[in-house]
Every structure is written in C-alpha cells, then in structure tokens.
Amino acid sequence: MEAKAPVPGRDGPVPLFAAYGIVKRFGSFTANDGIDLEIRAGEIHALLGENGAGKSTLMKILYGLLEPTEGVVTHRGDVVRLANPEAARALGIGMVFQHFSLCENLTVAENIALVMPRSLGPKALKQKIAGVGAAYGLKLDPDRPVWSLSAGERQRIEIIRCLLQEPRLIILDEPTSVLTPSEADGLFVVLERLRDEGRALLYISHRLDEVRRLCSRATILRGGKVVGACDPRQESARSLAAMMVGAQIGEVKPASKKALGRERLVIDHLALPAPGLHGTALRDVSLTVSGGEIVAIAGIAGNGQAELFDALSGEALAPKPGMIRIDGTAAGRLGINARRRLRAGFVPEERNGHAAAPSLSLSDNAVLSRHATGGLSRLGILRVAAAKALAQAVIGAFDVRKAGPDPAAGTLSGGNLQKFLVGREILAEPGVLVVNQPTWGVDALAAAHIRQALIDLAARGAAILVISQDLDEVFEIAGRIAVLNHGALSWAMPACETSREAVGLLMGGEAAAEEPPLRQARTGTLAHAR
Amino acid sequence: MTLDIAQMIVVTILAAATPLMIAALGELVVERSGVLNLGVEGMMVLGAAAGFAVAVETGSTLIGAMAGAGTGLALSALFGILTVGLAANQVASGLAMTILGLGLSGLVGAGYVGLKREPAPHLYIPGLTDLPGIGRLVFGQDGFVYAGLALVAGVSWFLWRTRAGLILRAIGDDHTATHALGLKVRKVRFLAVLFGGACAGLAGAYLSLAYTPFWAPAMTAGRGWIALALVVFASWRPLRVLAGAMLFGGATVLQLHAQAAGLGLPGQALSALPYLATILALVLLSLGRRQGGSLAPAALGRVFTPHR
Incomplete structure (x- = not known):
C-alpha cells in the first residue's frame, strides 16, 4: 500500500523522515556532531561528503545498525527509536549497501529470504522476485549462487530485496562505485522511477556529476557536521567539491608533452591460471610501458587486477621468465626483492x-x-x-x-x-612503478596529491602502470588506457583518442577493442625507436 | 546364512559408525554457523565419563545418556562464551577444551574405572526383529543408533528446509553481511555451539553405555578428531557424514577381523588403518573440488565483533 499511498506535499511541513541533533561518538572520536537532516517523499536527497565526513555513520543510524549517542529520528513528525534494522524495515526504511551484504555461497532467493517474513514460502518468494524484476526491469535468476554473479547483478539483488519490503525511504550507499557506466545508467532509470512513485531516496555518493543529474537537494557533511545544503542542479561540480573539502582542490597538472623513453616494463603474452576458487585467470596479457608515460589499466574489480598485480610484483611467478621484462631483464621468474633490485616499485591495492x-x-x-x-x-x-x-x-x-x-x-x-x-x-626513485588502485577510498585532497606525484615521477623518466577502476582518475593521469575484462587485456588506447563511454563499454565486456592493424605492428617495434 | 553374516557385518559397522556420526553432525552444525570447535574430543570424553557415572548411580541408561549430552553442552557453553561472546581465538580455545575435557573426565570417572554395566538395551519387536537378513539391522538396534540416524535426517531438514537453517548457513558464510541485515549472529552461533556440544557428549555417552559398556580414561581414542575430519570429508553435508562414518566404521571392523584372522601385519599397523583410510578419503575429496564458490563455510574460524 505504501507505494500507492498519496504523496504528501513535497513542500509539506512534515518531512517523511528526519534526524535532528544526531551525535555519535566512538570513544573519544565524534563521528557525527549535531547533524540535522530532513528527507521528503518524492525526492532524491544527496548526502555528500569526503571519506570520514560521517556519511556512513549517519546512514547506519538511520538503518538501525548504530544507536546515536544523542539526537532523535522522526517519522512523519513522530519520534521513533530504531533499535535494530528490523525496526527500521518495519517503518519502511530500506538499504542498498555499498559493500553488498550478500552471502556468496547462498543463492539469490536464499539471500532475499533472509529478510523476508517467515510465512513466505520459497515458491511465493520466487514469484515475488520475478514480479518486482519484471516491474522494474531487474532480471535475476533466483537459483544462481551469488558468487557466480557480476557486481551489477549483485546490486540488483540488493535493490530487489529492498523493494520487496515496500520501502518508503531507500538509502543507497555509493551505489555506482562498482558499476560500469551503462549499468549505472540502468540504475538511474530505476531510481527515477522509484522517486516518481513517491518514495524518498537518500543517495550517498562522492560522484558529483551523478548527484547533479539525479538529486534535487543535497546535504553536505564535513568532519561530522552539516556544512551546507543546496540544490545540486544549481551548482557546479567544482563548487560542490569545494563545499565538501572546505578548500579549493588544486587541479592536477598534466605532464608536458615529451618524447617517450625506452621500453621499461614489458608484459609479453602473460598467461596464468586462476589462483583460487574465486580468482581470475590471466589470458595472454601483453603491454609495454615506456619511460616517461603513465599507462592505466581500467576495469571492474575482480577481472584479474589482483592477479595481474601479483604477477608483476613477483608475488606470483610467471610461467616463463621472458613474460615480464623490467628494463630488458627477464623478470618473470624472479622474486619480489630481485625485482625491486631492478629498480621496480609496487603499491598493492589493500592498504x-x-x-x-x-x-x-x-x-x-x-x-x-x-x-x-x-x-x-x-x-x-x-x-x-x-x-x-x-x-x-x-x-x-x-x-x-x-x-x-x-x-x-x-x-x-x-x-x-x-x-x-x-x-x-x-622516494626510491623507481624506474618502473606498478600501483593498484592508487586512490581507492582516499579523500580528494590526498588523491590529487598522489596523482600529481605519479605524473611528476613519470616526467622524471619512470614507466608507471596504474591499475584503477576510477575512470576519472584514469583519464586524468594516463597517456594510454587498456581495459582488463575477464583476465584479458585490450590494447592500450591513447587517452586522447578514446572516451569514457568507449572504455566503459569495454569494462562491461559489451564491446571489443578494435586494434588498428597498423598499431599492432608498431607496438612490437617501439624498442627500436630509442 | 550368508545373508545373516552380511547383516552382522553391517550391524557392527553401524555400531562403530554411530558415535562418529552423532559427534560429526553436531560439529557440522557448529561449522555451518562459522565456528570451528576443536574441543569435540574433550566434550566427547567428558560425556562418556559423566554418562557412565550417572547411569551407574541412577541405574538408567536414558538418564546417563542425557547426562552425557548435558555435560558436553556445559563444556561447549564455556567454549561458546570464550569464542562467540569474548571473541577469543577459536583454535586455541578448542584445543583448551579438549585438554580440559580429558582432564575433567579422568576426575569424574575416577571412581568408576573397572565397573561394568549392561549395555544399552536393543529394540526387540517379536517377529520383526527375527526377520532373516534385515530384522536385526532395522528393528534390533539400540536407541543411540536410531537417534543418530534421526539426527542425519533432522539436521538435513533443518539446514535446507527451514528459515532458521538458512539463517545459520548465511551467518556461516558472511557474518558481516548478515549482521548488517540485522540477524543475530552471536546468538545463532552460541546456540549452534551448544547443539554441537550436546551431540559430542551424547556420542561419548554412547561409547561408555552401549559400544563398550564400561568407563576407561581417554576411551574416545581420538574419535572426536575423526569426527572433525569427517565434517570436512563430508563437505559439510549431513548425508555424506553418514557415508563417511560408515566408511570409517567399516575400516575399524575390517582391522579387527584382520587382526583376528592373524594376518602377518603387526596389530598397531592394522589399528592405524581407519585413520589412514580417513586421510586418503580427505585427499581424494579435496582433489575433486568444484569450480567457484567454496565448499567450506566462508566465515569458518573467523571471530566476529560487532561495534555498536
């Protein structure tokens, strides 16, 4: 009935859900410091802020996962106590988690059954899943185990699970962080539809272009406090970022155009079997990085990035020494220290x-x-x-x-x-640097600092390989871009000759990179160019 | 005639398999919830001592069996408080429970060494039990065997046909995700640990009340460890636990017969046969892994501490 309930006036005096004076302390650390937030039916409300601004804490309080130290949550003006997620769900609050709260070894239907009422039998549940799936264009096979699904499909489970509970407020935590651009577009269509049905959506993100496209109001957090509220459609991405950070973010200066040096890192038809049950096999990966350039490998997590990084750093050995060459030395069978002695440096993803x-x-x-x-x-x-x-x-x-x-x-x-x-x-002045997800989960100021340092290092003649799923970053720093999909690497396209859309399609495996035959011939002969 | 011999062999194998089956089913439920209880051996041996002592004092096998299960449950409650409540290391706590159980059982059973009791009564239905070929096997077992078989069916049904079983499996797969959904991770785990402890105690009571109706220190002789291995061998599935327990029971019976037949091999080597068979089975099983996903509960052995 909630979906069809008359929508209260969008400018009505009583918000659907609101939080007033929320304070949350963990020991001596104050994560939320007197936050007020009002969410109305029929709006997509953005919650903006850097990492550590207190977004996740506030969201967990609204979903009953954390209890506020001080402050109240209200529903249509009445104070409510959200002691646990069940209480929140009973009030019509649903949540789509960033790091999906799915059990990998259970099936889609089993994961959904976990939060459904006891009385619902498996058959009725499958019918409901199919019903919601058809209504919103979210297709899912209820009997597939979750481990076999892509990130986009996993998010569909979360959304269907949320919708089956007829929520009036849906909290989405960084919903596009693991999606390909086309998957994200599909998500936006669903979200706009949910808004038009009169539901409220709280959209947590640091991707400002998305927020400006979707949201009609934004609350900005910094250091656990509300520092501003605005209509993001009236703002520019730069002004929003400045509000989030509290300072102007310096633009990353691109490197001056210089002739490339010699080939410093060569990956030559590298193939490796999958290391474990959930691993990805590397399939015939070839790439050359020359001194003075940054090459980025884009791709959605879990497409072989970790395996490729391990093979490059020496944590996993290549089948043949010549498959990886560092400054001309066959390094495929060398250990980590031996590779570092060849003046290579490595920064893995997991901090x-x-x-x-x-x-x-x-x-x-x-x-x-x-x-x-x-x-x-x-x-x-x-x-x-x-x-x-x-x-x-x-x-x-x-x-x-x-x-x-x-x-x-x-x-x-x-x-x-x-x-x-x-x-x-x-600081070791490496000749070759391989970085996996250099700015994942890093605030904007630090990210800009790190990217600038990488560009400067390349300008001093190092060959840098950046593995990243952040397309903004990829286009900001890389001279050439290759895409890793299911363990296979596309050819490295010059960044100026490709687009986010093209790279996005490759990331989702929806297109194949056509390598011009001329270029193919050239990649093998670059070595003589020095 | 040969049919009766075949029946006798199956009956003895089933008898040897029953304690493993009961203990392994309990541990299976514990591990499905994500907790690794290495204290099975200790809970089993304590159940054997307490079960025998209480049965001697009360004269009732049933009360003895309940006491065995109860002491196993009590020891597992301590394990649960340590590992689920206080998030202590599960391996160290489990090993401590085994050592503690072995020690306590010596204390509890000290006055009962050498005493003898009638073994647990076997079912006897006139006519049916006397049926040739299958009568003894189907209608002539003691209560423990029927309880064990009922547990196989019950645990199977619970895990795959009930909502509580689904929640238990989900918690064993990912405690962070299930906690975020508002499921009671620690409560479910604690209950699972209690169930496992009661099963281990019951399995121990079977040894001292039915299998060899007397108490001797450390009489479990490593069966708790075999039960742990069986859970892995059975890839956390109850029906495979039954098959594995029968295989191990068969190897035990085989080595007894081989010793009696006077093969030239030393008795110790033959006694090791069931254990070698278990290792072999484990190796063969891990070779034939399925692709993707994981066989073991993904959160197995990882401690969980919610912050609130």
Missing part, C-alpha cells in the same frame, strides 16, 4: 594487511618494502635510525598527517596511509 602491516610503526613499514634496496639493514641487523629517517623523509615529502612521531600504520586515515605507501615507493 592494511598487504601494503602495510597495520600494527607496526611507519618506520617498520618503511623497512617492509625497502629492506632489500634501501640500505636499511647490515648483515641482517636492522638499522633503526636509517629506517626512521626514511619514514620521516616520506612523511615530510608527502605531507602525511599523523598522531605522534612514529605511530602504527593502522592509526592513520586511509588517505594519509596511502600517501605514505605511495611515497615510500616514489
């Missing part, structure tokens, strides 16, 4: 636990990747002073904000730790 040991200090973490090349040990004994000096050098050069002189890596914010980790490699 905590892969690139850094969260419970170790920054100076210890400096040793982790530089012990073979940075002169940090003598006869197997650590030179603590040298390690500390190196950590300080990175901290100084990359403006790493931290508490205490040499704190544990895990205590830094994502952006600051990422600056430290990228800086750790860049």
Whole structure:
C-alpha cells in the first residue's frame, strides 16, 4: 500500500523522515556532531561528503545498525527509536549497501529470504522476485549462487530485496562505485522511477556529476557536521567539491608533452591460471610501458587486477621468465626483492594487511618494502635510525598527517596511509612503478596529491602502470588506457583518442577493442625507436 | 546364512559408525554457523565419563545418556562464551577444551574405572526383529543408533528446509553481511555451539553405555578428531557424514577381523588403518573440488565483533 499511498506535499511541513541533533561518538572520536537532516517523499536527497565526513555513520543510524549517542529520528513528525534494522524495515526504511551484504555461497532467493517474513514460502518468494524484476526491469535468476554473479547483478539483488519490503525511504550507499557506466545508467532509470512513485531516496555518493543529474537537494557533511545544503542542479561540480573539502582542490597538472623513453616494463603474452576458487585467470596479457608515460589499466574489480598485480610484483611467478621484462631483464621468474633490485616499485591495492602491516610503526613499514634496496639493514641487523629517517623523509615529502612521531600504520586515515605507501615507493626513485588502485577510498585532497606525484615521477623518466577502476582518475593521469575484462587485456588506447563511454563499454565486456592493424605492428617495434 | 553374516557385518559397522556420526553432525552444525570447535574430543570424553557415572548411580541408561549430552553442552557453553561472546581465538580455545575435557573426565570417572554395566538395551519387536537378513539391522538396534540416524535426517531438514537453517548457513558464510541485515549472529552461533556440544557428549555417552559398556580414561581414542575430519570429508553435508562414518566404521571392523584372522601385519599397523583410510578419503575429496564458490563455510574460524 505504501507505494500507492498519496504523496504528501513535497513542500509539506512534515518531512517523511528526519534526524535532528544526531551525535555519535566512538570513544573519544565524534563521528557525527549535531547533524540535522530532513528527507521528503518524492525526492532524491544527496548526502555528500569526503571519506570520514560521517556519511556512513549517519546512514547506519538511520538503518538501525548504530544507536546515536544523542539526537532523535522522526517519522512523519513522530519520534521513533530504531533499535535494530528490523525496526527500521518495519517503518519502511530500506538499504542498498555499498559493500553488498550478500552471502556468496547462498543463492539469490536464499539471500532475499533472509529478510523476508517467515510465512513466505520459497515458491511465493520466487514469484515475488520475478514480479518486482519484471516491474522494474531487474532480471535475476533466483537459483544462481551469488558468487557466480557480476557486481551489477549483485546490486540488483540488493535493490530487489529492498523493494520487496515496500520501502518508503531507500538509502543507497555509493551505489555506482562498482558499476560500469551503462549499468549505472540502468540504475538511474530505476531510481527515477522509484522517486516518481513517491518514495524518498537518500543517495550517498562522492560522484558529483551523478548527484547533479539525479538529486534535487543535497546535504553536505564535513568532519561530522552539516556544512551546507543546496540544490545540486544549481551548482557546479567544482563548487560542490569545494563545499565538501572546505578548500579549493588544486587541479592536477598534466605532464608536458615529451618524447617517450625506452621500453621499461614489458608484459609479453602473460598467461596464468586462476589462483583460487574465486580468482581470475590471466589470458595472454601483453603491454609495454615506456619511460616517461603513465599507462592505466581500467576495469571492474575482480577481472584479474589482483592477479595481474601479483604477477608483476613477483608475488606470483610467471610461467616463463621472458613474460615480464623490467628494463630488458627477464623478470618473470624472479622474486619480489630481485625485482625491486631492478629498480621496480609496487603499491598493492589493500592498504592494511598487504601494503602495510597495520600494527607496526611507519618506520617498520618503511623497512617492509625497502629492506632489500634501501640500505636499511647490515648483515641482517636492522638499522633503526636509517629506517626512521626514511619514514620521516616520506612523511615530510608527502605531507602525511599523523598522531605522534612514529605511530602504527593502522592509526592513520586511509588517505594519509596511502600517501605514505605511495611515497615510500616514489622516494626510491623507481624506474618502473606498478600501483593498484592508487586512490581507492582516499579523500580528494590526498588523491590529487598522489596523482600529481605519479605524473611528476613519470616526467622524471619512470614507466608507471596504474591499475584503477576510477575512470576519472584514469583519464586524468594516463597517456594510454587498456581495459582488463575477464583476465584479458585490450590494447592500450591513447587517452586522447578514446572516451569514457568507449572504455566503459569495454569494462562491461559489451564491446571489443578494435586494434588498428597498423598499431599492432608498431607496438612490437617501439624498442627500436630509442 | 550368508545373508545373516552380511547383516552382522553391517550391524557392527553401524555400531562403530554411530558415535562418529552423532559427534560429526553436531560439529557440522557448529561449522555451518562459522565456528570451528576443536574441543569435540574433550566434550566427547567428558560425556562418556559423566554418562557412565550417572547411569551407574541412577541405574538408567536414558538418564546417563542425557547426562552425557548435558555435560558436553556445559563444556561447549564455556567454549561458546570464550569464542562467540569474548571473541577469543577459536583454535586455541578448542584445543583448551579438549585438554580440559580429558582432564575433567579422568576426575569424574575416577571412581568408576573397572565397573561394568549392561549395555544399552536393543529394540526387540517379536517377529520383526527375527526377520532373516534385515530384522536385526532395522528393528534390533539400540536407541543411540536410531537417534543418530534421526539426527542425519533432522539436521538435513533443518539446514535446507527451514528459515532458521538458512539463517545459520548465511551467518556461516558472511557474518558481516548478515549482521548488517540485522540477524543475530552471536546468538545463532552460541546456540549452534551448544547443539554441537550436546551431540559430542551424547556420542561419548554412547561409547561408555552401549559400544563398550564400561568407563576407561581417554576411551574416545581420538574419535572426536575423526569426527572433525569427517565434517570436512563430508563437505559439510549431513548425508555424506553418514557415508563417511560408515566408511570409517567399516575400516575399524575390517582391522579387527584382520587382526583376528592373524594376518602377518603387526596389530598397531592394522589399528592405524581407519585413520589412514580417513586421510586418503580427505585427499581424494579435496582433489575433486568444484569450480567457484567454496565448499567450506566462508566465515569458518573467523571471530566476529560487532561495534555498536
């Protein structure tokens, strides 16, 4: 009945849901500090803010996952207590999670049944899934196990699960972060339809063009406080970003056009079987990165990025030495340290636990990747002073904000730790640098800093390979772009000759990159050009 | 005649398989919820000691069996408080439970070593039990065997046909996701641990009340560990637990007969046969993995701490 209920006036005095004076403290840290938010039926309301601004905390409070330290949530003007998600669902609040809350080894129908009323039998449930799927154009096979589905399909499960509960408020947390552009377009159509049915949507994102396209009101958070409200359609992406960050973000300066140097990193018909049950096999991957250029590999997570990075860094060995060449040396069978001694640097995707040991200090973490090349040990004994000096050098050069002189890596914010980790490699002046998701989950200021550092490093003659699923980033820094899809790599297109749409189609596997035959012949002969 | 011999063999195999089956089914439910309980051996041996002691004192096999299950449950409650409530390391806590159970069982059973009891009564339905070929097998078992078989069907039905079973499997697959949906991760896990402990205790009571009706220290002889291996061997499926337990029981019976027949092999080597068979089965099974997904509950052994 909720869907057909008369829509209260959009400018009516009583908002559908509202939160007033929300304060949430975790120990001494205040995540939300007196937040007011009003959401009306029939609107898509954007919640904007950097990482750590308090968006996720507020959203969890609205969904009953966290209880506010102070403040109230109201429904049509009445104060309600959201003790748990069940209570929130009973009031008509639904949620589409960013990191999907799906059990991979259960089927689609089983995942949906988890939150449906007890009385609903499996047959009736499947009919309902098919019904909602047909109504909104969200096709799903209820008997497929989740692990076999793409990110877009997984999100469909979340949305159907949410819609089956007849929600009046739908909270979407970064819904497009794992989608291809065409999948995102499909999502927007569904969202606009839900809005037109009179439901309220709370749209959490940091993608400003989407917000400007979809949302009619925006609340902007910074440091746990509301710092502004606006109609995003009246704003520019730049002005919104400035409100989020509280400062103008410096534009990343593109590198001046220079002739490329010699080939420094060559991947030559690299093929690797899938490492595990959920892994992706690499299929005949070839790519050449020359000194002075940044090549980006775009693609949706889980298409072989981790496997390719492991093969390049030496965490997984290639079948033949010649499949990976660093400055002409066949490195495919060399270990990580041997590759670092060839002046290669690597920054993996996972900050905590892969690139850094969260419970170790920054100076210890400096040793982790530089012990073979940075002169940090003598006869197997650590030179603590040298390690500390190196950590300080990175901290100084990359403006790493931290508490205490040499704190544990895990205590830094994502952006600051990422600056430290990228800086750790860049200060070694690598000839070849491979970075996986350099600015994933990093605030805009830190992201700009990291991108600039990569561009500057390339300008000094290094070959840089960036693996990223952020198309803005890819187009901002890369000279050439290749797309990884199901473990196969397209040819590297010059960034100026392609478009976001073309790359997006390749990411979704909806098109094949036509490699001009002429170029194909040329890639093999670049080596002689020096 | 040969039919009766075949029946006798199946009956003895089933008897050897029953304690493994019951303990492994309990552990299967625990692991499906995402908790690894390495204390099965300790809960089993404590159940054997307490079950025998109570049965001697009360003269009732049924009360003894209930006491066995109850002590297993009590020990698993301690394990549950440690691992589910306080998020302690599951491997270390489980091993501690095994050592604690072995020690406590010696204490509980100290006054009962060497005592003998009548084994648990077997079903006898005139006419039916005397049927040639299948009468003993189908209508002449003791209550534990029927309980074990009922557990196979019950656990199967629970896991795949009930909503509670679905929630349990979901929690074992991803506790973060299920917590975000508002499901009670810790409550479900704690209940699963209790069920597993009660099953282990019951399996132990079977050993001292029916299989070999006396108490001897450490009489479980590693059956708790075999039960743990069986869960993996059965890839967390109840019907395969039954098959695996029968296989192991068969190997046990085979080595007894081989020793009696006086093969030239030393007895110790033959005693190792069932264990070797288990290892072999585990290896063969892990070779034939299916593609994608994971066989084991994905959250198995990972501790969960919600923040609120």
